[in-house]
Amino acid sequence: MRPAEPLLIRAATRGSPLALWQTHHVAALLRAVDPSIEVEPVVVTTTADRRQDVPIAEMGGKGVFVKEVQAAVLDGRADIAVHSAKDLPSATHPDLVISAIPERGDPRDALVGCTLADLRPESHVATGSQRRQAQLAHLRPGMRFSHLRGSIATRLDKAAGFDAIVVANAALDRLGIPERASEVLDVDVMIPQVGQGALAVESRLDAVDVSDVLASIDHGPSRRVLEAERAFLAELGGDCDLPAGAHATVSDDVVRVDAMIGSIDGMVLLRERVEARDGVAAARSAARRLLDDRGGAGLLDDR
Numbered sequence: 568m569r570p571a572e573p574l575l576i577r578a579a580t581r582g583s584p585l586a587l588w589q590t591h592h593v594a595a596l597l598r599a600v601d602p603s604i605e606v607e608p609v610v611v612t613t614t615a616d617r618r619q620d621v622p623i624a625e626m627g628g629k630g631v632f633v634k635e636v637q638a639a640v641l642d643g644r645a646d647i648a649v650h651s652a653k654d655l656p657s658a659t660h661p662d663l664v665i666s667a668i669p670e671r672g673d674p675r676d677a678l679v680g681c682t683l684a685d686l687r688p689e690s691h692v693a694t695g696s697q698r699r700q701a702q703l704a705h706l707r708p709g710m711r712f713s714h715l716r717g718s719i720a721t722r723l724d725k726a727a728g729f730d731a732i733v734v735a736n737a738a739l740d741r742l743g744i745p746e747r748a749s750e751v752l753d754v755d756v757m758i759p760q761v762g763q764g765a766l767a768v769e770s771r772l773d774a775v776d777v778s779d780v781l782a783s784i785d786h787g788p789s790r791r792v793l794e795a796e797r798a799f800l801a802e803l804g805g806d807c808d809l810p811a812g813a814h815a816t817v818s819d820d821v822v823r824v825d826a827m828i829g830s831i832d833g834m835v836l837l838r839e840r841v842e843a844r845d846g847v848a849a850a851r852s853a854a855r856r857l858l859d860d861r862g863g864a865g866l867l868d869d870r
């Protein structure tokens with residue numbers, strides 16, 4: 568018997584060590600299902616990667632990380648695009664489909680430099696995320712914040728200049744440096760960003776053969792919570808960085824959504840928890856309560 572024809576899947580990815588780890592992870596998951604699959608990374612250098620000096624918000628929001636990776640799939644240079652789910656805008660491209668959401672990693676944020684208990688009102692924290700700043704400022708009023716962006720390695724290199732920086736714990740795990748976390752913040756202390764710790768693999772809507780293969784590495788519970796979290800983001804109408812976050816979990820067929828909207832100075836922090844079998848409905852209702860009933864819409868407008 569002849570061996571099966573190898574199936575080549577070209578995977579568009581950013582070139583950072585984290586993005587490459589994620590692409591290799593997707594490749595390993597696919598090959599565990601079908602060893603005849605070969606995954607060839609197609610590295611795309613995004614404008615956002617080249618311009619480390621410019622805040623994300625000024626480059627057009629968080630979609631800047633994914634647009635150029637998606638373009639490689641849309642114009643046929645690649646078959647799939649591997650993204651950090653949290654970098655994906657809430658509305659996907661009309662010609663693309665999220666054909667796999669593999670089992671989610673750690674959704675939590677990590678403090679690097681010192682623990683939460685070590686943070687004083689005079690402490691200086693660096694983060695580029697309005698969500699992280701709003702929640703930390705609420706926990707420890709008075710702290711000074713500086714902007715920080717760049718790859719995880721770049722940010723870790725600059726950590727010594729501050730009392731603490733905040734990064735996704737999944738990134739430390741994936742880069743093999745979990746010991747850099749001074750403290751991993753419980754989701755009750757710091758609500759994570761929509762999609763944090765999860766991967767989203769896109770393919771062309773018309774490439775049914777590719778999406779069939781990817782379906783084999785889709786993880787149902789992870790898809791269910793991610794779709795809920797993304798519905799929260801869509802309801803907020805925000806694809807740029809907002810002082811807002813949502814985290815969903817599923818147990819006994821019930822999805823629980825914890826969501827927050829705050830002011831960047833930490834003076835106001837609104838939280839809601841909604842549980843329902845329909846996670847998307849739960850997330851939308853958490854968003855409506857925060858925006859309409861509790862004044863969150865005004866907070867987002869005032870930024």
Ligand SMILES: NCc1[nH]cc(CCC(=O)O)c1CC(=O)O
Pocket residue numbers: 651652653654719733734735737738762763764765766
């Ligand atoms: N903001 C950029 C970004 N996009 C995805 C991750 C980490 C990996 C993940 O959340 O899956 C990071 C780094 C960070 O937030 O510290």
